[in-house]
Amino acid sequence: MDSQIQQSHVHPSDLHQGEAHHLETLALREQFDTEAQQKDASTLGMWVFLITEVMFFGGMFLGYTLYRSNYADTWALASRSLNLPIGATNTCVLLFSSFTMAMAVRAGQLGKKKAVILFLILTMLFGLAFLGIKGYEWTQKFEEHHVPALANFHLEGTQLQGQAKLFFSFYFAMTGLHALHMVVGVGIVLFIIFQTMRNKYSPKYYTPIDIAGLYWHFVDVVWIFLFPLFYLIDRHP
Amino acid sequence: MATAAVLERETYLNASYGLKSWLLTKDHKRIAILYFITISIFFAIGGTFAGLIRLELLTPQADLVSSETYNKLFTMHGVIMVFFFLIPSIPATLGNFFLPIMIGARDLAFPRINLLSWYLLILGGVLAIYAMVAGGVDTGWTFYTPYSTSYANTYVIATALGIFVAGFSSILTGLNFVVTVHRMRAPGMTWFRMPLFVWAHYATSLIQILGTPVLAVTLVLILCERTLHIGIFDPALGGDPILFQHMFWFYSHPAVYIMVLPGMGVISEIVSTYSRKPVYGYAFVAFSSLAIAVVGFLVWGHHLYVSGQSLYAGLVFSFLSYFVAIPSAVKVFNWTATLYKGSISYDTPMLYAFGFIGLFTVGGLTGLFVASLGLDVHVTDTYFVIAHFHYVMVGGTIMAYLGGVHYWWPKMTGRMYPEHFARLSAVVVFIGFNLTFFPQFILGYQGMPRRYHVYPPEYQVLHVLSTAGATVLAVGYIMPLIYLIWSLKYGPVAGKNPWGATGLEWSIPSPPPTHNFDRIPVVMHEAYDYSAVPREVEVG
Numbered sequence: 173m174d175s176q177i178q179q180s181h182v183h184p185s186d187l188h189q190g191e192a193h194h195l196e197t198l199a200l201r202e203q204f205d206t207e208a209q210q211k212d213a214s215t216l217g218m219w220v221f222l223i224t225e226v227m228f229f230g231g232m233f234l235g236y237t238l239y240r241s242n243y244a245d246t247w248a249l250a251s252r253s254l255n256l257p258i259g260a261t262n263t264c265v266l267l268f269s270s271f272t273m274a275m276a277v278r279a280g281q282l283g284k285k286k287a288v289i290l291f292l293i294l295t296m297l298f299g300l301a302f303l304g305i306k307g308y309e310w311t312q313k314f315e316e317h318h319v320p321a322l323a324n325f326h327l328e329g330t331q332l333q334g335q336a337k338l339f340f341s342f343y344f345a346m347t348g349l350h351a352l353h354m355v356v357g358v359g360i361v362l363f364i365i366f367q368t369m370r371n372k373y374s375p376k377y378y379t380p381i382d383i384a385g386l387y388w389h390f391v392d393v394v395w396i397f398l399f400p401l402f403y404l405i406d407r408h409p
Numbered sequence: 410m411a412t413a414a415v416l417e418r419e420t421y422l423n424a425s426y427g428l429k430s431w432l433l434t435k436d437h438k439r440i441a442i443l444y445f446i447t448i449s450i451f452f453a454i455g456g457t458f459a460g461l462i463r464l465e466l467l468t469p470q471a472d473l474v475s476s477e478t479y480n481k482l483f484t485m486h487g488v489i490m491v492f493f494f495l496i497p498s499i500p501a502t503l504g505n506f507f508l509p510i511m512i513g514a515r516d517l518a519f520p521r522i523n524l525l526s527w528y529l530l531i532l533g534g535v536l537a538i539y540a541m542v543a544g545g546v547d548t549g550w551t552f553y554t555p556y557s558t559s560y561a562n563t564y565v566i567a568t569a570l571g572i573f574v575a576g577f578s579s580i581l582t583g584l585n586f587v588v589t590v591h592r593m594r595a596p597g598m599t600w601f602r603m604p605l606f607v608w609a610h611y612a613t614s615l616i617q618i619l620g621t622p623v624l625a626v627t628l629v630l631i632l633c634e635r636t637l638h639i640g641i642f643d644p645a646l647g648g649d650p651i652l653f654q655h656m657f658w659f660y661s662h663p664a665v666y667i668m669v670l671p672g673m674g675v676i677s678e679i680v681s682t683y684s685r686k687p688v689y690g691y692a693f694v695a696f697s698s699l700a701i702a703v704v705g706f707l708v709w710g711h712h713l714y715v716s717g718q719s720l721y722a723g724l725v726f727s728f729l730s731y732f733v734a735i736p737s738a739v740k741v742f743n744w745t746a747t748l749y750k751g752s753i754s755y756d757t758p759m760l761y762a763f764g765f766i767g768l769f770t771v772g773g774l775t776g777l778f779v780a781s782l783g784l785d786v787h788v789t790d791t792y793f794v795i796a797h798f799h800y801v802m803v804g805g806t807i808m809a810y811l812g813g814v815h816y817w818w819p820k821m822t823g824r825m826y827p828e829h830f831a832r833l834s835a836v837v838v839f840i841g842f843n844l845t846f847f848p849q850f851i852l853g854y855q856g857m858p859r860r861y862h863v864y865p866p867e868y869q870v871l872h873v874l875s876t877a878g879a880t881v882l883a884v885g886y887i888m889p890l891i892y893l894i895w896s897l898k899y900g901p902v903a904g905k906n907p908w909g910a911t912g913l914e915w916s917i918p919s920p921p922p923t924h925n926f927d928r929i930p931v932v933m934h935e936a937y938d939y940s941a942v943p944r945e946v947e948v949g
Contacts, residue, residue, distance in 0.1 A: 203515045224619075
């Protein structure tokens with residue numbers, strides 16, 4: 173008897189879950205009281221996650237900074253061997269993708285489903301284009317013998333092959349880690365597209381689009397740091 | 410039948426049955442129990458390694474294990490205890506269980522991520538245990554380069570991967586706690602009404618969020634260097650091994666505070682409850698947690714005094730290491746001041762808390778010895794350092810953990826443990842601990858280096874004392890295991906507030922229902938307001 177009474181104390185959130193299909197305002201999860209609280213929590217969660225990402229990349233940026241100053245000449249030489257037009261093109265591609273991502277979030281806020289899908293597909297295509305160009309650039313490195321793990325590594329114009337190797341180690345580690353984040357980002361965008369098509373979002377509940385956007389912009393910003401560090405510093409001696 | 414109906418009140422334990430309902434649970438309380446079981450197993454494994462180390466050191470010769478095996482023993486003892494027991498210990502169990510309840514929330518902000526973090530710990534643990542079964546790892550838990558990347562021919566990769574994965578478990582727990590504290594507090598639960606346990610966990614979470622990713626990236630670089638032979642840390646390939654030490658200790662020193670801050674939170678709760686007084690200087694204790702978290706990030710260089718770090722950097726790190734003693738001392742003084750004119754009862758959790766305060770003080774003060782530039786040259790890499798951090802980790806964190814487990818046991822299980830046995834266990838642990846580790850201070854000061862299993866015969870007496878102490882300590886740890894499990898079935902039923910404690914967790918039934926609160930409470934009182942809590946005598 174007791175337990176029956178307790179069960180009839182239905183929490184308001186249970187009602188939402190039951191009616192979710194009709195209302196299309198999905199998922200006020202049971203631990204939250206209001207939709208605003210849930211959105212705040214999700215957004216804060218993503219920001220905190222991005223802070224951990226900053227620290228994660230930060231370790232590599234620290235290593236980069238140390239060796240850039242210790243081995244300045246060799247690293248400048250190695251940096252000049254990178255393909256600037258390709259790097260610049262990729263920067264533009266990513267900036268465009270961030271623009272379309274921002275448009276998708278705005279469309280989600282306004283409840284324009286078709287626009288959300290269109291902009292997300294564009295974002296994904298830009299992301300894939302970035303990865304394709306990056307892949308082309310990496311294959312070039314193999315042809316130029318600029319892959320540090322291989323025995324045939326050689327950078328022209330310096331005796332200090334060890335220092336040059338370090339440059340390319342960091343180049344591959346940092347752009348590789350960034351590319352991995354792009355792959356995850358493309359996956360997330362794809363997921364959001366499917367969820368949008370299944371009418372999961374509305375102007376009342378578009379938090380996932382919003383926080384996917386945060387992630388996408390973050391990955392973009394990382395590249396905005398990587399590009400000058402690897403391609404631009406000391407370009408013209 | 411009437412009594413049966415009362416007993417069948419729905420709790421988080423009987424809301425659903427079956428292994429699946431536990432393995433797929435999103436309830437923070439059940440996840441806490443999963444963590445309890447997991448870290449108890451890891452503690453047993455790590456403790457077994459410690460036992461073997463102590464056995465080997467009983468005699469000056471190598472008669473139990475070879476040098477290679479000994480290297481693996483202390484490495485795996487460190488890896489398991491640090492990454493798979495101490496770091497998740499209090500936050501993932503007691504924190505997971507009580508942090509949401511203490512702030513009046515139905516669950517953590519992200520229950521599914523909470524469950525994910527447990528699976529990550531399991532996955533990491535499986536990798537680490539695989540490495541041990543396959544042949545072990547011998548680099549020391551610190552993985553110093555270039556030995557770990559170029560020369561060690563043991564299972565470095567699997568172990569490092571295991572720690573990497575477990576690190577994400579820790580990050581996600583921290584993320585969950587921070588968001589929960591920011592966004593899930595009940596009406597009226599202002600920041601300065603939160604129990605100090607919550608403050609301590611908030612500060613801990615900040616360290617987990619900011620520190621752990623740096624360890625993760627350091628391990629990624631170790632893995633890259635070991636598999637691809639790129640020379641980021643290997644001087645033979647142009648890299649800098651000191652860079653590794655900086656990156657490793659940037660996490661691993663703050664990690665000490667990940668381990669001990671939650672313990673301090675537990676002690677604040679216990680000292681207040683068993684003195685029946687609010688914690689003296691609440692705001693100071695709250696802010697000292699944050700101060701430890703912040704300043705703790707700026708002291709990592711004291712691990713590098715003899716590694717070739719610049720003397721000027723050493724001076725700054727030494728100063729900051731002294732500085733971090735201030736917030737730690739604030740806590741110790743304020744707990745002591747809380748006792749003053751309190752109505753003190755010597756229940757088991759309080760005995761553990763007294764143990765913590767004394768042992769942490771010894772551990773903290775010897776920390777000043779090793780933080781000084783001159784003295785550290787003498788004691789670095791000796792048993793003095795070993796004794797110092799075991800006083801903080803074992804004498805501090807594990808005492809607090811056991812105290813907390815006893816304190817909240819009635820709430821978690823609805824049962825009381827046998828008080829006499831429990832008090833005895835607290836005393837046995839205290840005696841065993843001191844017998845184990847105090848001789849190591851003297852050993853270290855006399856020059857016994859760490860990580861050696863063959864030593865001059867002069868040191869044997871102290872080593873025998875230490876090994877004898879370890880045996881007593883083991884008994885002290887096995888006792889609670891037995892009587893706590895016994896109490897699950899035979900212990901007297903606990904009331905909702907057997908200690909007459911403050912805090913929202915004591916306002917709900919023991920064990921709590923799945924959603925913690927039938928109605929979200931409105932908090933009207935400051936923390937530790939004993940006038941608001943009538944002393945209930947519900948025991949027995």
